Amino acid sequence: MTHVIGVDLGGTKTAAGVVSSSGEVLASETIPTLNRAGGEAILDATAALISGLVERAADAGVTVSGVGVGSAGVIDAAAGTVVSATDAILGWAGTNLAAGLSARVGLPVRAVNDVHAHAIGEAWLGAAAGSSSSLMVAFGTGVGGSFVLGCAPVLGHRFVGGHVGHFASPYATFEGVPLPCVCGSAGHVEAIASGPAIHESYLRFGGSAVDAVDTRGVFALASSSTPDGGAAATASRAAALRAIDLGAGAAGQAVGGLINILDPETVVISGGLADAGGLWWEPMEAALRQELLAPLAQVPVARATLGNTAAIVGAAKLVL
Template identity: 45%
Template sequence: MTFTLGVDLGGTKIAAGLVAPDGVVTRRMSAPTPAAEGPEAILQTIVDLATSLTASAPGAAIAGCGIGAAGVIDPVSRTVQFATNSLPGWTGTRLGAEIERRLGVPVATVNDVHAHAIGEAVHGAGRGERTVLVIAAGTGIGGALVIDGVLQAGRHGAAGHYGHVPAAEAAGLACTCGGVGHLEVIASGPAILQAYLRRGGSVPRDTQEIFAKADAGDSVAAEVIDVAATALGRSIGGLINSLDPDLVIVGGGLASAGPRWWNTVESQARAEAMGLLAGCRIVPTSLGADSAIVGAASLITSSTLLTPQSL
């Protein structure tokens, strides 16, 4: 059988898998991202994972390798256009060309959240739908729009930075991008933790503990979660008004935090949407942790995912 290598490259972990033509991941491997060691160490980790996966399926043909990577990735030059300090030196890395040279197979690249969106739109919860909006809410807030199976990546490959739209709830708060008052600094996982600390809450281990505190009756924890979910929901409602998608798929770490968060996001999105659009379906992801691997692999197996019109 012919497989495609799919790689999900994040700031803390690199996951890779062998993906069958129907989008099923048959084998998976992962390794910590050696971010502090620089781009060369990251590239070598990708190669090592790919080599190990290929060796685990003797006789299988490898059609190519798709990579969803952290940072702003130009899908044409396959170069990292911009990355945060979580990946020092990553900006400027010729990701596609370097991996292609080392593996000897065709390589396609996109942003990791874009890969996640493609996976869900083509093989996941959005399968069969024409216009799919995907929102990923976790460490950051991102997403993508996929129309007729085509990723709408934008002029610089940076479309989908939904966390960097203004949000009234974030007024006056500095954003990591250098702006002020953006959605990400009130609605992301780290933002919930920071808001809890600003309100005088006891120091938690992580954002997950804040949800546990809210369920146990901590009113401050409940309030900061409500504010975060409200801000995200209102922004999703605004995107529904702007884009009129067939459905919205919401994923990321926060999407699995439980009904307190999910119900508020959904109700606020519907309240913000215009009457005609208030019934837009809002659903969770269906591929789970495999979504970016599947989406990245789909870049190789489907020629319609990236076109000049989508870039």
């Protein structure tokens, strides 16, 4: 049996695991991503993480034959380079990710964007296992996705494919003005359906920043059946329910439209919001189903099942 290392390199932490050709994760470790230190320092730290796992594997009699990396940023999967990245990882753009790691660890390295790695993982072993095609959409800090044909994500000509948070949403307006999007445009799905967007909606709807300091707080407030603190707390709770409903509706409508466009065998919903319970899932799925063309009415829509290991096993699949 072949063994490789899968790496999930995100803006705040980097996780890696030894993965067998049947998808079993034998050992894993996580380190903080040195997101202020520049590309070479990140490569050094990631190489050390990988080398530690290679040694642990060797101690157990397991030989590692390659490394797959799912990384934040736009990744040229052919060249193994970081085309562009946000300021979440300073100095990451332009890094020779695959070649730099390969030189450090002495193993072949392939790389892809982390959302695509995540989707490969779910398509291989998770909620879309056995499907000939799948669409994964993740709703969390941002909104991203990947359309996987077979086990190969559609990366796009410039490796930008999968930016499913950046198309227009009728929900993404307030008082007639499109909400600004992190991409620089406005009125996009991500501007209303991401986790932070739900907190922003809550504040716009008159929710108090004291009652809910972040998106998690909005959900806690919405789930509490008897808020303390009288009329103000009741208003905050109403704002929380409205913000979640709006974000979920926008999410479902967006995914429904994507299904009409792509007709995947299976749809996988991932990210923190997918794990937030029925309060988000139910209006999301209702809005999704309402969009669908008649022949697509029975499309399965499943919650991602692999959690944090999805991108590790998906990245590993690149070299298996």
